[in-house]
Amino acid sequence: MNDFIAARSQMALSLGFHIIYSCIGMVMPVFMAISNYKWIKTGNPVYKNITKAWSKGVAIFFATGAVSGTMLSFELGLLWPKFMEHAGPIFGMPFSLEGVAFFIEAIALGFFLYGWERFNKWFHWFTGVVVGISGVVSGILVVSANSWMNSPAGFDYVNGQYTNIDPIKAMFNAAWFSEALHMTIAAFAATGFAVAGIHALMIVLKRNVNFHTKAFKIAIAFAAVAAILQPLSGDISAKGAARRQPAKSAAMEANYHTVPYSPLLIGGIPDSATKTVHYGIEIPGMLSFLVYDDFKTPVTGLDKIPVKDQPNVPVTHYAFQLMVAIGMFLLAIGLLYLFALWKKRAWLVKNWFLKLFVIATPLGFIAVEAGWTVTEVGRQPWIIQGIMRTSEAVTPMPGIHYTFYMFTLIYFTLSLAVVFLLSRQIKMVPELYDR
Amino acid sequence: MLYVDIIFLFFAIVLYFLLGGADFGAGIIELFTSTNNKSRTRRTMYKAIGPIWEANHMWLIIAIVILFVGFPLIYSNICTYLHIPLLIMLMGVTARGTAFSFRNYDAVKDDKMQDVYNYIFVYSSFITPLFLGITAGSVLSRQIDPASSDFLHTYIFSWLNFFSVAVGLFTVALCGFLAAIYLIGEAKEDFDVKRFTKKAVIMNAVAVGFGGLVFLAAEHENVHLAFWLFGNPVSFTAIIAASLSLVLLWYLLRRKRTRIIRMLAAFQVTMILIAVGYRHFPDIIMVKNGHNLSLLTDHAPATTINDLGWGLLIGSLLILPALGYLFYSFQRKSE
Ligand code: HDD
Ligand code: HEM
Numbered sequence: 147m148n149d150f151i152a153a154r155s156q157m158a159l160s161l162g163f164h165i166i167y168s169c170i171g172m173v174m175p176v177f178m179a180i181s182n183y184k185w186i187k188t189g190n191p192v193y194k195n196i197t198k199a200w201s202k203g204v205a206i207f208f209a210t211g212a213v214s215g216t217m218l219s220f221e222l223g224l225l226w227p228k229f230m231e232h233a234g235p236i237f238g239m240p241f242s243l244e245g246v247a248f249f250i251e252a253i254a255l256g257f258f259l260y261g262w263e264r265f266n267k268w269f270h271w272f273t274g275v276v277v278g279i280s281g282v283v284s285g286i287l288v289v290s291a292n293s294w295m296n297s298p299a300g301f302d303y304v305n306g307q308y309t310n311i312d313p314i315k316a317m318f319n320a321a322w323f324s325e326a327l328h329m330t331i332a333a334f335a336a337t338g339f340a341v342a343g344i345h346a347l348m349i350v351l352k353r354n355v356n357f358h359t360k361a362f363k364i365a366i367a368f369a370a371v372a373a374i375l376q377p378l379s380g381d382i383s384a385k386g387a388a389r390r391q392p393a394k395s396a397a398m399e400a401n402y403h404t405v406p407y408s409p410l411l412i413g414g415i416p417d418s419a420t421k422t423v424h425y426g427i428e429i430p431g432m433l434s435f436l437v438y439d440d441f442k443t444p445v446t447g448l449d450k451i452p453v454k455d456q457p458n459v460p461v462t463h464y465a466f467q468l469m470v471a472i473g474m475f476l477l478a479i480g481l482l483y484l485f486a487l488w489k490k491r492a493w494l495v496k497n498w499f500l501k502l503f504v505i506a507t508p509l510g511f512i513a514v515e516a517g518w519t520v521t522e523v524g525r526q527p528w529i530i531q532g533i534m535r536t537s538e539a540v541t542p543m544p545g546i547h548y549t550f551y552m553f554t555l556i557y558f559t560l561s562l563a564v565v566f567l568l569s570r571q572i573k574m575v576p577e578l579y580d581r
Numbered sequence: 582m583l584y585v586d587i588i589f590l591f592f593a594i595v596l597y598f599l600l601g602g603a604d605f606g607a608g609i610i611e612l613f614t615s616t617n618n619k620s621r622t623r624r625t626m627y628k629a630i631g632p633i634w635e636a637n638h639m640w641l642i643i644a645i646v647i648l649f650v651g652f653p654l655i656y657s658n659i660c661t662y663l664h665i666p667l668l669i670m671l672m673g674v675t676a677r678g679t680a681f682s683f684r685n686y687d688a689v690k691d692d693k694m695q696d697v698y699n700y701i702f703v704y705s706s707f708i709t710p711l712f713l714g715i716t717a718g719s720v721l722s723r724q725i726d727p728a729s730s731d732f733l734h735t736y737i738f739s740w741l742n743f744f745s746v747a748v749g750l751f752t753v754a755l756c757g758f759l760a761a762i763y764l765i766g767e768a769k770e771d772f773d774v775k776r777f778t779k780k781a782v783i784m785n786a787v788a789v790g791f792g793g794l795v796f797l798a799a800e801h802e803n804v805h806l807a808f809w810l811f812g813n814p815v816s817f818t819a820i821i822a823a824s825l826s827l828v829l830l831w832y833l834l835r836r837k838r839t840r841i842i843r844m845l846a847a848f849q850v851t852m853i854l855i856a857v858g859y860r861h862f863p864d865i866i867m868v869k870n871g872h873n874l875s876l877l878t879d880h881a882p883a884t885t886i887n888d889l890g891w892g893l894l895i896g897s898l899l900i901l902p903a904l905g906y907l908f909y910s911f912q913r914k915s916e
């Protein structure tokens with residue numbers, strides 16, 4: 147493995163690991179604040195137990211999220227020093243604000259996790275709310291930094307020099323809104339379905355049904371709504387990508403040829419050598435419609451883009467298909483849940499119904515990883531779209547493949563540890579909270 | 582605004598050293614506690630740092646963000662030439678943070694796993710500040726050499742030298758000292774107070790020893806440390822103040838004036854950092870060929886520096902009161 151590929155893989159690995167914890171760090175505090183609120187309002191101790199059980203899980207995730215995030219803020223420089231040297235002053239603003247948001251989050255978390263019975267109930271609840279808000283805000287801020295890499299703004303690039311830097315403009319770049327929106331919704335969908343799925347499994351297994359039913363309801367409410375909003379926001383993202391990053395968009399669709407009535411491709415195996423796609427289903431004119439709202443306008447295909455500026459087509463395409471497929475499935479079960487709630491309450495306790503949600507447990511996170519693969523692999527070979535190539539940014543230090551293997555080992559071990567600890571938490575629910 | 586950013590950077594580093602350092606130190610103390618007393622130490626420590634450890638480590642993030650937004654050239658140079666010690670330090674941070682919360686949040690408390698977490702926690706508490714210190718030492722050691730072309734000189738000897746390692750050891754001892762002083766105030770029973778006092782004295786002696794080693798190493802490696810420290814009035818005063826306050830601290834340690842000794846310990850470490858920082862300010866990375874990187878010239882363009890300064894000012898209005906209240910609440914409630 148050469149150093150460049152190793153550096154990219156290490157970055158991808160670290161981010162792919164961190165994103166799971168950061169999604170949970172964004173969403174779980176919101177869930178906890180809601181069950182905490184219900185406990186204060188109804189006095190039903192089950193809600194208190196749910197909050198406490200969740201907060202123990204969350205503490206484990208938080209620690210892992212915080213350390214992997216610390217790792218990342220160094221890795222940007224360790225792996226991409228040339229990139230940070232130029233980009234730091236331009237896209238750094240969201241990072242410094244994010245530092246503030248994290249700090250507030252860490253403080254509020256100290257109050258929330260260690261403040262049970264020490265503070266006024268409402269103050270304690272409020273600190274939980276602050277954790278949730280600052281989590282979401284920090285998520286939005288980092289994503290805004292990433293969107294700058296996709297649609298650079300806030301500076302002039304003349305003769306290799308970066309001048310007229312305006313960090314605020316850079317922060318509110320063209321892709322900012324659609325990415326932040328899509329990511330925030332994705333965090334709710336992914337975490338919501340994961341939590342709901344685990345609790346649904348426990349109900350199916352007839353363990354502490356009362357406890358798990360209440361927990362399931364809180365999580366699924368958010369998950370279902372997010373799953374419905376997700377494709378809508380995904381459409382906004384796709385339109386933006388097609389205009390700003392035609393190469394990425396063409397790779398997502400494996401669209402090799404620029405033709406009027408551009409077809410939408412579903413599935414299929416792209417073959418870059420012959421510029422054809424095998425076994426896909428094409429819907430003529432649909433892609434033109436999705437991007438330009440009319441069936442005729444041609445959508446830029448890969449034939450219009452020099453080969454040296456193209457990303458890896460199969461990877462981007464498969465990842466995109468996977469995300470959309472999962473998005474459609476989650477949309478379906480989200481709608482089904484709302485329908486059941488509205489018309490068929492009897493379904494809510496049926497095993498077949500709950501099993502659907504058990505199946506969905508990992509899907510949201512798989513879609514998150516796939517979506518980021520689309521965004522990041524689709525941006526290649528650029529680290530700053532159209533300005534700096536990833537290969538120009540990489541560290542001169544040799545031997546990165548060793549650090550990559552080491553990181554793989556560390557993250558693998560940490561993942562095992564988290565799963566192990568979580569399963570112990572769940573096993574202890576009857577003992578701790580069943581009275 | 583440039584000075585606002587620089588002051589915040591210095592502030593973040595000092596606070597990370599004091600708070601994060603005490604936090605690392607707690608693990609170091611645990612490492613050097615006899616097996617019989619380990620669980621007592623652990624209990625005191627959990628009560629003392631449980632609620633605040635996440636916040637303590639945020640100062641590192643703040644320092645890093647200030648560096649890469651405001652002083653990107655300095656950040657990218659540190660990250661390139663000190664890649665390896667930074668990486669080891671980060672692995673320490675990872676191991677330590679996760680082991681600390683895993684051992685508190687594992688639902689099953691009475692099996693072998695606790696031993697595993699403890700083991701990881703204490704050793705990484707030692708490794709992390711060691712490499713943090715090595716990194717800090719290397720920045721000043723003049724061993725960073727952009728002109729060298731072979732791997733060993735560029736990426737290894739930049740940090741693996743007598744001076745950097747001595748600074749690393751000194752840092753570890755200071756962390757242990759800070760923690761012992763901090764824990765004295767947190768301990769409830771006389772037995773523990775005595776134990777931590779003894780630890781503080783030992784750590785103090787060790788720190789003085791390693792401090793001497795730093796001077797020896799500096800002479801050996803041609804780092805003009807003595808000149809930096811004694812060659813100008815500010816650093817000189819700071820060093821004298823630190824030394825005098827040490828005597829006062831020994832005296833008060835006997836009288837168990839926990840609050841004042843805590844402040845004195847913090848004061849000493851701050852003075853040491855001021856003494857070292859002042860003399861070669863604004864240079865921050867000392868390079869072999871003399872083209873040092875300076876906070877006053879190698880910074881981001883003015884708009885960035887301005888926005889960063891405002892961000893930090895407004896941010897600290899939000900953070901500092903909340904943080905103060907966090908410390909205050911858990912102090913008061915534990916008394
Ligand atoms: C629960 C997860 C999830 C689900 C169900 C979906 N997405 Fe997504 N998608 C993400 C999670 C995600 C993500 C991981 O959060 C990304 C990566 C970057 C971003 O902002 O969001 C993303 C990126 C992303 C991009 C790339 C944006 C860019 O690079 O500029 C597009 C075009 C879409 N999505 C479109 C869709 C569509 C049409 C979906 C229809 C169902 C969909 N996504 C479902
Ligand atoms: C957390 C969600 C994210 C995931 C899962 C993710 C995933 C990835 C992947 C898969 C790559 C490798 C692409 C390739 O080399 O083919 C990558 C590269 C990179 N990402 Fe992200 N990314 C995420 C968010 C971000 C954010 C928020 C930033 C910065 C603000 C960022 C900065 C980078 C950089 C600097 C690289 C290396 C250069 C490059 O390959 O273009 N990423 N990421």
Ligand code: HEM
Nearest residue numbers: 167168171172207208211212215216218219248281285288
């Ligand atoms: C889309 C990508 C990302 C999202 C949505 C995201 C979001 C979050 C959230 C919500 C947290 C706090 C929750 C927790 O501690 O578990 C967190 C932690 C952290 N993230 Fe990320 N992050 C992303 C990528 C990055 C990148 C690229 C960096 C660094 C350059 C980074 C740096 C950090 C740091 C330093 C922390 C620890 C803060 C603490 O100690 O509480 N994150 N992230």
